[in-house]
Amino acid sequence: xxxxxxxxxxxxxxxxxxFRQVRGTGFWLASPLDWDLIAVWKNGGxxxxxxxxxxxxxxxxxxxxxxxxxxxxxxxxAYCAQAVMAEAQAMIETxxxxxxxxxxxxxxxxxxEFVARNAAALRKAGYSGTAESLxxxxxxxxxxxxxxxxxxxxxxxxxxxxxxxxxxxxxxxFEARRALDLDLKPYxxxxxxxxxxxxxxxxxxxxxxxxxxLPRLSLFYL
Numbered sequence: 001x002x003x004x005x006x007x008x009x010x011x012x013x014x015x016x017x018x019f020r021q022v023r024g025t026g027f028w029l030a031s032p033l034d035w036d037l038i039a040v041w042k043n044g045g046x047x048x049x050x051x052x053x054x055x056x057x058x059x060x061x062x063x064x065x066x067x068x069x070x071x072x073x074x075x076x077x078a079y080c081a082q083a084v085m086a087e088a089q090a091m092i093e094t095x096x097x098x099x100x101x102x103x104x105x106x107x108x109x110x111x112x113e114f115v116a117r118n119a120a121a122l123r124k125a126g127y128s129g130t131a132e133s134l135x136x137x138x139x140x141x142x143x144x145x146x147x148x149x150x151x152x153x154x155x156x157x158x159x160x161x162x163x164x165x166x167x168x169x170x171x172x173x174f175e176a177r178r179a180l181d182l183d184l185k186p187y188x189x190x191x192x193x194x195x196x197x198x199x200x201x202x203x204x205x206x207x208x209x210x211x212x213x214l215p216r217l218s219l220f221y222l
Contacts, residue, residue, distance in 0.1 A: 010105055011042050012220055018052050019077055022059045033183045034077045036202040040195065042220065043202075046088045054084030078187035081195060106222060108143045114222045115139060115153075118215045122160075125214055130160050134217070150219050157217040164208040176207045 015038050016030045030038070041051055058080035074080075115134050123131040133156050142149040165173075180203045184196070191199070209216065 011048055012038050014048060015041075015051050015055075015077070019055055019080075022055050023074060025073065028075075031076065031183075032206065033180075033203070036199055036206060037077050037081065039202045039220075040198045041084065044198065046084065047091055050088040050091050051084050053087040055080045057087065058083040076187065078184065078190060081187065081190045085192075085195070106146075106219070108139065110222065111143060111146075111149070111219070112139050114219070118217055121215050125212065127160065127214070130156060146219065153217045153219065160214065160217075161205050161208060164212055164214075165204070168208060172211070173204070176204050179207075180204070 012035065016034075019030070020028045038051075055077075059074065061083070062074055062079075115137060119131040119134040122128075122134070134153075137149070137152060139149070142152070177200065180200055183203075184191075184199070188196070215221075
C-alpha cells in the first residue's frame with residue numbers, strides 16, 4: 001500500500017505532537033520504537049492525514065470501552081497501527097490527493113550545515129567514502145527539489161547500512177531482533193506481516209547506526 005501523499009518533512013514531530021494531544025495526559029515522549037514505526041509509515045507513503053485520523057480513531061475506540069477495559073493507558077503509537085492502515089486504505093478508495101511539493105520547511109543554510117555536519121561525523125568515524133558522497137551533492141541545485149535531495153540522502157544511507165549489516169555479527173543481529181520482539185510483544189496482533197517486517201528492518205537499521213555512532217542522513221532528522 002503506497003497512498004499518494006504530500007511530502008512532509010515535519011512528519012515525525014506532527015505525529016508525536018498529535019498523539020500527545022489526543023492522549024491528553026500531559027507529558028509523553030515517543031520511544032525509539034515509536035520513531036521506528038513513524039519511519040515505516042513515512043517510507044511507506046502513508047499520508048500524514050491518515051496517521052492523524054488513525055490515532056483519533058484508535059483513541060475513540062479505546063475511550064468507548066467500559067472503565068474496567070481502560071486500566072492501562074495507551075503508551076505507544078503501535079496501539080494505533082491497525083487504525084492508521086485502515087484510514088490510509090480509506091483515503092486510497094475515496095479521495096487520494098495529488099502529489100505536490102511542500103513548501104521548503106528549512107532554510108538552505110540549515111540543509112547545508114546538516115549535510116556538512118554529517119559528512120564530518122562520517123569522516124571522523126572512518127567512513128571517508130560516504131562522507132565524500134555527501135559532499136558531492138550540489139545542495140544549491142537540489143534545494144529547489146527537497147524530495148530529490150531526500151531520495152539521494154536515503155540512497156547513501158541505505159548503502160552505508162548495507163555495509164554495516166554485512167559486517168555485523170550473528171550475535172548482534174540476534175540481540176537486536178530479540179529486543180524488537182520484546183518491545184513489540186504487546187502490539188503484534190495490531191500489525192500484519194508486512195508491517196512487522198518493515199518495522200524490524202527500521203529497528204535493526206537504527207541499532208546498527210547507533211552501535212557504530214553514525215548519523216541519520218535523512219532530512220527528517222534535521
